[in-house]
Every structure is written in C-alpha cells, then in structure tokens.
Amino acid sequence: MRFADARPDGRAVVYAHIQADPLVLRAAALLAEASTTQRVLARAVMNGMTTEPGRWRVMFPALFGPAAPLPGDPERDRSEAILAASLEVADRGEQTRSQLRGAIVEALTERLLAARTGPVRRERRILFDGRPAEIHPYDVTAEHDARPEAWDCKWGARGIKADVVHQLDDARRGAADEDLRLLVGLVVFDARRSCEVRLVRERGPVALEGLRLIPLEGLDRLAGRASR
Amino acid sequence: MSTTIAQLIERALEGLAVLDATAEAVDDELQYVSDLGTVWSARLRAVAAARGAGPAPDGAEAAIEALVAEAALVTDPHRAIDWLSTLPQVALAALGEAA
Numbered sequence: 060m061r062f063a064d065a066r067p068d069g070r071a072v073v074y075a076h077i078q079a080d081p082l083v084l085r086a087a088a089l090l091a092e093a094s095t096t097q098r099v100l101a102r103a104v105m106n107g108m109t110t111e112p113g114r115w116r117v118m119f120p121a122l123f124g125p126a127a128p129l130p131g132d133p134e135r136d137r138s139e140a141i142l143a144a145s146l147e148v149a150d151r152g153e154q155t156r157s158q159l160r161g162a163i164v165e166a167l168t169e170r171l172l173a174a175r176t177g178p179v180r181r182e183r184r185i186l187f188d189g190r191p192a193e194i195h196p197y198d199v200t201a202e203h204d205a206r207p208e209a210w211d212c213k214w215g216a217r218g219i220k221a222d223v224v225h226q227l228d229d230a231r232r233g234a235a236d237e238d239l240r241l242l243v244g245l246v247v248f249d250a251r252r253s254c255e256v257r258l259v260r261e262r263g264p265v266a267l268e269g270l271r272l273i274p275l276e277g278l279d280r281l282a283g284r285a286s287r
Numbered sequence: 288m289s290t291t292i293a294q295l296i297e298r299a300l301e302g303l304a305v306l307d308a309t310a311e312a313v314d315d316e317l318q319y320v321s322d323l324g325t326v327w328s329a330r331l332r333a334v335a336a337a338r339g340a341g342p343a344p345d346g347a348e349a350a351i352e353a354l355v356a357e358a359a360l361v362t363d364p365h366r367a368i369d370w371l372s373t374l375p376q377v378a379l380a381a382l383g384e385a386a
Contacts, residue, residue, distance in 0.1 A: 109360065118357070119350065125345060
C-alpha cells in the first residue's frame with residue numbers, strides 16, 4: 060500500500076483556490092480550538108438565512124447571553140470571531156458558500172489530525188499492488204508508517220453516500236490484504252444522531268465496525284483529546 | 288408564570304414540522320427527511336419528559352423564538368434538510384442539553 064498525489068484535473072485546480080482562501084484558513088483555525096456549542100454556532104450561521112449578527116447572538120445564550128463569558132474573555136472573543144467568520148461564509152452566495160464549507164471541514168480535519176499524528180496530507184490516493192488505481196483521492200490522510208489513516212470529510216450528514224462508504228471500506232480491506240491496518244473514517248460537521256440515520260441507509264453491504272465516524276460533537280477525538 | 292422547558296420544546300417541534308414540510312419536496316430524500324424528523328423529535332421529547340416542568344434557562348425563550356423564526360425563512364427544500372438537523376442542535380444548546 061502506498062499514498063500518491065491525486066492526478067491533476069480541472070476540478071482540483073479550481074478547488075485548490077477555494078482551499079487556499081484566507082477565510083477557510085481563518086475559520087478552520089478558530090474551529091480547531093472551539094467548543095461544541097461554538098461549532099454548532101458556525102454550522103447554523105454558515106447554513107443560515109439571517110446575516111444580522113444580533114439575531115444569532117440571541118439564539119446562543121450560552122455564548123452571548125448574560126451568563127456567558129464577558130467581552131475580552133478569550134472564550135467570548137472566540138465566539139465573536141467564529142460568528143464573524145461564519146457570516147462572511149454565508150455572505151458569499153449559495154454555490155461559493157457550499158464550496159467554502161466543505162473546504163473548512165477539510166482544513167479543520169487537517170489541523171486536528173496534525174495535533175495527534177502525521178505527516179498529514181490532502182487530496183491523496185491510496186494505491187495497492189495488483190489493484191486498479193483509484194480515481195478519487197481521499198480528503199485528508201495521515202501517512203504514518205505504522206498507523207496510516209484516510210478520512211473523507213463532509214459538511215453535513217446528507218453528504219454521506221454509499222459510494223463514499225464503499226470507497227473507504229475498500230481501502231481498509233485492501234490494506235488488510237497486505238497485512239496492514241489502515242484506519243478509515245468519515246469526519247462530518249453535523250450531529251452524530253443525523254449521521255447515524257444516514258449511515259444506516261447508505262452503508263449497503265459495508266460492515267460499519269471498520270469505519271470510524273467523527274461527528275461535530277466528537278471532533279476533538281481527531282486531535283486525541285476530549286471535546287468541551 | 289415562567290415559561291417551561293416543555294413549552295419551548297413544543298415551539299421547537301413546530302419549527303421542525305415546518306422544515307419537514309419544506310424538505311419533503313426533495314423526492315429522493317423522503318426517507319432521510321422522515322428519519323431525521325423521527326430521531327430529532329424523539330430527542331426533543333425526551334428532554335421534555337425529563338425536564339419539561341422546569342423553568343426555561345435564561346435566554347432560552349428568546350433563543351427558541353429566534354431559531355423558529357430563522358427556520359421559517361428557509362424556503363429551499365435542500366437547505367431545509369440541512370436545517371432539520373441544525374434546528375434541534377441549536378435548540379438543545381439553548382436548553383443546556385447535548386445533541
């Protein structure tokens with residue numbers, strides 16, 4: 060088994076610009092240190108209709124209400140920064156915001172993984188001897204010699220599709236055929252409850268025991284730490 | 288008389304029902320829309336069963352009202368599917384509950 064760069068194509072060239080957008084990098088850096096409630100705020104705002112920040116502050120009393128940390132406190136400042144960045148994403152228009160959200164989840168995954176293992180790479184294929192090369196790359200890989208990992212990243216549970224589950228499982232089985240253990244999984248910026256009902260319908264013949272699911276409320280597990 | 292948690296859960300469920308009706312326009316996701324409505328309604332009702340008679344936490348009433356109003360603005364059925372998952376998470380956070 061070996062990792063390889065994805066074949067360059069038109070989609071990759073366009074998407075590279077999205078991935079390099081400073082807003083993506085800023086949002087990912089903020090969300091890497093965020094609490095679960097702050098991440099729920101980002102999810103709601105990036106997918107919301109209202110661009111009036113005061114409305115969102117009302118919806119999250121734990122972050123902005125009278126009992127929340129005061130302005131100047133690092134937690135409160137992070138909440139404000141996440142709200143501002145999320146509103147910028149929401150303000151980009153429907154197609155662009157969708158691309159930005161996907162890129163943010165990938166960049167967030169890369170950051171969290173890098174806190175635990177490495178080297179962490181993006182858009183890489185996994186090749187096996189005697190098997191046809193895969194066309195689609197994995198979003199994020201951890202290419203540690205002894206404990207390699209491959210992750211696919213989704214903004215929402217609805218993005219979990221049978222072909223994605225099958226591709227991850229296929230890579231896991233390919234590694235097992237070479238007596239290697241490849242950890243494969245889905246990182247989804249959505250609640251576990253929504254992911255699980257989706258996975259049950261989309262898994263097909265795939266045994267889910269071999270597939271890790273990292274939902275929004277468990278993202279810090281990627282970094283080897285507990286969520287808060 | 289203060290607003291109870293059960294009353295706020297009922298408001299959240301009303302918001303969820305509006306989203307459900309909007310999302311049903313996506314024919315090939317009918318099962319997923321139904322599944323989301325089932326599991327999240329059950330989660331919200333479980334909170335009502337456990338803490339429903341208790342007073343709503345500070346700020347929760349305004350939070351749920353703003354949240355349901357936001358959900359009512361969603362007219363695109365695809366976005367409504369995403370919001371079927373988002374609304375309960377925000378409502379539960381306002382009530383001091385995990386998703």
